[in-house]
Amino acid sequence: MTDESLPSLSVVIPTSRGGADLERCLASLAAEGYPELEGVVVDNASPDGTLAGSADVRILRNEENRGFAAASNQGIEGSTGELVLLLNDDTELEPGALRALVGALGRRPSWGACQAKLLLMDDPKLLDTAGSFLTTTGFLVHRGAYEPEERFTSSDEIFAAKGAALLVRRSVIDDVGAFDPDFFAYLEETDLCWRVWLAGSEVGFAAEARVLHKLGATASAFPSAFVQFHSFKNRICTLVKNLGAARLAWVLPYHLALCFCLAAWYALRGRVSLAFAILRAVAWNVTHLRDTLRKRRRVQRRRRVSDRALMPRILRPTPMRALVGYARRAG
Numbered sequence: 001m002t003d004e005s006l007p008s009l010s011v012v013i014p015t016s017r018g019g020a021d022l023e024r025c026l027a028s029l030a031a032e033g034y035p036e037l038e039g040v041v042v043d044n045a046s047p048d049g050t051l052a053g054s055a056d057v058r059i060l061r062n063e064e065n066r067g068f069a070a071a072s073n074q075g076i077e078g079s080t081g082e083l084v085l086l087l088n089d090d091t092e093l094e095p096g097a098l099r100a101l102v103g104a105l106g107r108r109p110s111w112g113a114c115q116a117k118l119l120l121m122d123d124p125k126l127l128d129t130a131g132s133f134l135t136t137t138g139f140l141v142h143r144g145a146y147e148p149e150e151r152f153t154s155s156d157e158i159f160a161a162k163g164a165a166l167l168v169r170r171s172v173i174d175d176v177g178a179f180d181p182d183f184f185a186y187l188e189e190t191d192l193c194w195r196v197w198l199a200g201s202e203v204g205f206a207a208e209a210r211v212l213h214k215l216g217a218t219a220s221a222f223p224s225a226f227v228q229f230h231s232f233k234n235r236i237c238t239l240v241k242n243l244g245a246a247r248l249a250w251v252l253p254y255h256l257a258l259c260f261c262l263a264a265w266y267a268l269r270g271r272v273s274l275a276f277a278i279l280r281a282v283a284w285n286v287t288h289l290r291d292t293l294r295k296r297r298r299v300q301r302r303r304r305v306s307d308r309a310l311m312p313r314i315l316r317p318t319p320m321r322a323l324v325g326y327a328r329r330a331g
Helices: 021-030 067-076 097-106 172-174 188-198 224-240 244-266 273-286 289-302 307-314 319-328
Strands: 009-015 037-044 058-062 083-087 089-095 111-120 122-129 133-136 139-144 154-156 164-170 202-213
Touching: 009 021, 009 067, 021 037, 021 089, 037 067, 037 083, 037 319, 058 067, 058 202, 067 188, 067 289, 083 097, 083 172, 097 164, 097 202, 111 172, 111 188, 133 307, 164 172, 164 188, 164 202, 172 188, 188 224, 202 289, 224 244, 224 273, 224 289, 244 273, 273 289
Parallel strands: 009 037, 009 083, 037 058, 111 202
Antiparallel strands: 083 164, 089 202, 111 122, 111 164, 133 139, 154 202
16 A cells, blocks of 8 residues: 555554553654554553653543553544554554554455554564454463464454454444443453454454564553453453353353353462452452343344354364463462
8 A cells, every 4th residue: 555545543552551661662653654643642540750751642641540441442532543553552563564454454345453463572483462263162262372473474364353453443443332441451352353243344363564562561560360350250241242142041151160160270279369350250240230231232233243154253162271271370
């Protein structure tokens, strides 16, 4: 695509940390030289009082940490681009990444959103992820995690993108909505991508758009139990909102059984805080069931694609190593 034909682009970067990681991210963004670029940093009560003071971006400041989902929505609402890139503050764009990402979306009208090729900042020969897929357990499998990046050189469709570098059409956001603000953080991009699929668009992986990700830099600011609670809470809520009735009737009990088994395993291994976090996640979904069902009705009314048509495209076999990985965290 020539510079004249490139659509306007808004880049939304929520941060609660500021500092060197964000400055590196902004520097790589400026170096792209994208013609119609709007940068929006949403400061979630960052302790850095000089946050992005010299950067050519607009800063929206919050007095408290509203979470990644709500801050991203705030940035989206305050931006104007035809395309919106959600970018983590601990990422760095390799040269040409923006044009490659926008070009991948532009060449595929059926894609409503796409993810960049996320590489580990500490070892760029390895992948963070090349997109995620759903399994029959209700958990996700993250394709290519920690694998050699040359294994994934072709762009293709995925179920869910990782929000560290997620490009979405403004028209799609207007159709299906942005992130669920009740999610705070974790799985919000999975829920959004699922709604994109249900609305009749696709989600893609742009192999040519390379972005470095300092994996875990943002999550390290939170206790493990906090991450565990929001991850399990949001995953259950996502299943309830987006699955068709027939599949939900058997996936949800199966998923909850696995959650209780993992909680019991953590408790037996002395990781009581992690076990309690899972139980709190289940309890949250019980106490907020009325709100979730209201959201579910809205999603299902807008559905244009059946589970029968969608599942063969987004399901992958359940990797037992993923469940074993959860269990090993109690070791």
